[in-house]
Amino acid sequence: MVTYDVRVTIENKPGISDPEGDTILNDLVLKGTHKTVSKIRMAKMLKFTIKEKDKKTAQSKVQEICDELRIYNPMVSKVTIDVFES
Amino acid sequence: MSLEPQELSELKSKIGRDPTPTELQIVAAEWSEHCSYKSSKRHLKMLPMKGPLVITEKGYDSGVLDVGDGYVVTAHIESHNHPSAVEPYGGAATGVGGVIRDILSAGTRPIAIFDGLRFGDIEKDQQARWLFKNAVTGIADYGNCLGIPTIGGEVEFDQCYENYALVDVAAVGFGKKENLIKNHAKKGDVVVLMGGSTGRDGIGGSQFASDSLESEDRSAVQIPDPFIEKLIIEAILEARNANLIHAMKDLGGGGLSCAISETADALEIGIEMDVDKVLTRESDMHPDEIMVSESQERMLIVTSKTKFKKLQDICKKFRIGCSVIGNVKSDNQMHVKKGKKTFANLPTNVVANATLLDLPSKEPSYLKTIQKEKKLKKISDYSKIMMKLLSSPNIASKIWVYGQYDHEVGIRTVVKPGRDASVLRLDNGKFLSVKIDGNPKQCYINPREGAIGCFEEACRNVVCTGAKPIGMLDHLQFGNPKDPEIFWTFLESLRGLTDFAKDFEIPCVGGKVSLYNETPKGPIKPTPLIGVIGLIDKQPQIPQKISDDDCLIILGETKDELGGSEYYEYIHKFIGGNCPIVDFSESKKNMKSVLEIIPKKLLKSVHDCSKGGLAIAISELSLNNQIGCSVDLDKVPGKKLDVDRILFSESHSRYLLAFDKKNLVKIEKILKKNKTSFSIIGKFGGEKIQFVMGKNSIIDLRVDKAQKTWLNSLRDLVLHG
Secondary structure: OOEEEEEEEEEEEEOOOHHHHHHHHHHHHHHOOOOOOOOOOOOEEEEEEEEEEEHHHHHHHHHHHHHHOOOOOOEEEEEEEEEEOO | OOOHHHHHHHHHHHHHHOHHHHHHHHHHOOOOOOOOOOOHHHHOOOOOOOOEEEEEEOOOOOOEEEEOOOEEEEEEEEHHHHHHOOOOOHHHHHHHHHHHHHHHOOOEEEEEEEEEEOOOOOOOOOHHHHHHHHHHHHHEEEEEHHOOOOEEEEEEEHHHHHHOOOOEEEEEEEEEHHHHHOOOOOOOOOEEEEOOOEEEOOHHHHHHHOOOOOOOOOOOOOOOOOHHHHHHHHHHHHHHHHHHHHHEEEEOOOHHHHHHHHHOOOOOOOEEEEEOOOEOOOOOOHHHHHHHHOOOOOEEEOOOHHHHHHHHHHHHHOOOOEEEEEEEEOOEEEEEEEEEEEEEEEOOOOOOOHOOOOOOOOOOOOOHOOOOOOOOOOOHHHHEEEEHHOOOOOOOOEEEEEEEOOOOOOOOOOEEOOOOOOEOOOOOOOOEEEEEEOOOHHHHHOHOOOOOOHHHHHHHHHHHHOOEEEEEEEEEOOOOOOHHHHHHHHHHHHHHHHHHHHHOOOOOEEEEEEEOOOEEOEEOOEEEEEEEEEOOOOOOOOOOOOOOOOOEHHHHHOOOOOOOOOHHHHHHHOOOOOOOOOOHHHHHHHHHHHHHHHHHHOHHHHEEEEOOOHHHHHHHHHHHHHOOEEEHHHHHHOOOOHHEEEEEHOOOOEEEEEEEEHHHHHHHHHHHHHHEEEEEEEOOOOOOOEEEEEOEEEEEEEHHHHHHHHHHHHOOOOOOO
């Protein structure tokens, strides 16, 4: 068994609006001098530490947990899962 | 997203040519059940909509009632069932947003939100728990951010909503009569879109609401942004005060397609618009997408060219988008262009008026046997049954729900949620009481009497605060109307509501029909939801603490009506029996008596008997006041009945009056004069809830234990499963 760090990034799907990201962009970043920024998307990340036999199982196990416990709503969110050996 | 073949050929014959793809999208959105009411409109006309206090104006999205001294109250009800079933948080929140904008579009400030929520069996179904928890959070987050109190509603659980959700939101507005928007427009006026930007979210939402869930593509989710909504409210009210708005409409189901065609049709004008002028979130949006996008927090305003400058300044101040997207014409056409190229050019009366259907109806076969009683298991310990009912999700205190809502912001709330109906203070010294009620269990057993029962219950609740019902909102939620049996239940409910409204002279000031509410296991039970608006001229009945030796009177007769009761369905798992029937003359007599006694300040508390019957209603008085009571069931008015029927029958028109002993003579005098059926059935005091029948003890509960169960069981169920 190997210990993996699994990072689950949850954000609104690309076509769906993101009021929080927009607010950070318009009311914070663009109010300063950072005019080169054109877009900010808000996301939340869960970091799992998990012991599994390989990278692929670690990923699928975390995916399974997130789906089963409704950590995100597939209707709204786009989910990216990255696995690192710790 | 499509039209049915005969609708397509009808469209072709009406416009005399093949429609363009954009025209097809626009018409499909507008002719959907959700926007056109094509199945129900023909029948809804039976409801009485006029009354001495009702103000009607073309193009209003909400009902307007004159409350005197130059003030008006507006009210509207909407549902967001399909979106909430797939994304409960956003669906419920955007539902609140939509109804708020309907109130706003009459030119009044929203002052209160109400929500009626229905889900599957949360005791067994994890999905139902998830839907419930997130819908409540969505409503709380949206309403609380807006600074509008959520002051009432109801929550119910029933297996028929498995994997589904009914999220109904009602809102009430208040303003000066002189500030009402008198929708009008003339040639040369400009059409302005203000608020949030238009994106791909919620594309095809209204179509989606008109299909059953199995077949939809589940992409129509909308993201709520209450802070933009708040800015829109303030900007519009400022523009209203500066007299900058000629006509206004909120963008809801069907997006721009519906808003443009309905505004043009109602005002008998034409509108030419350019999709390039619409502020979009993404650069590559197709005209079709722009026309049917259901992005939230947007309003359509018609104003003159000169006034637009001032409107623009206001929008700039509040930092919300505002752009001229079109012009008013005199040709009654809806003309959609992109730059110079025409994408759609249709007569507005064709778009805004789908051909109404006359669907067949047939009495459902299940109704022939459903009222038959079944031999039930004998109950040996009613105290135990009472504890079970007090902890059941439908009866347990809903404090976990309304505790999350800010119900005092705006400082109008005089009676807070958790009682019969909440009460708001108005600026003219009067008070407003509003309640929404539904009862699918009884409507399933008897669609007509069940619907009347919901109406009477909502009336009872506002009457308990001392308010006279002045208007009603109806929200009719049923399954697929193309099933003649379902359509029959719709018609029966509607006829019942019409009869009650006419007899009691309570006009219908607004409503909504939501059809195609189907779950994977079949249609939902008929779920009409009735909102009643009541007005109090002087002082409301503010509940006072009940103390030792206070008396308890019950008004109204208890009958053998356990059909659809919590006792049958929760304890015995039996669906059927006699549905409670409202006796119109008894109902009127009791309402009149209660409304006569309340202003005399003789009462400490008034409560109606509804879910769970007499036993639960009396216990609620005890639990809210942390005081015991002793009740003699032999004294309950009505024919001689078995104990379980007296305790749990959900007969209508019954009120409990709690008062100081010294007022007894005065109260009795009024009740006798009005020939009301009543009886002194017990008194308060001690630390136990005790029901006796002659010398036999029937129920004996400790108040503190019962209270703990009643207050906490819903929360425990949601949080710990």
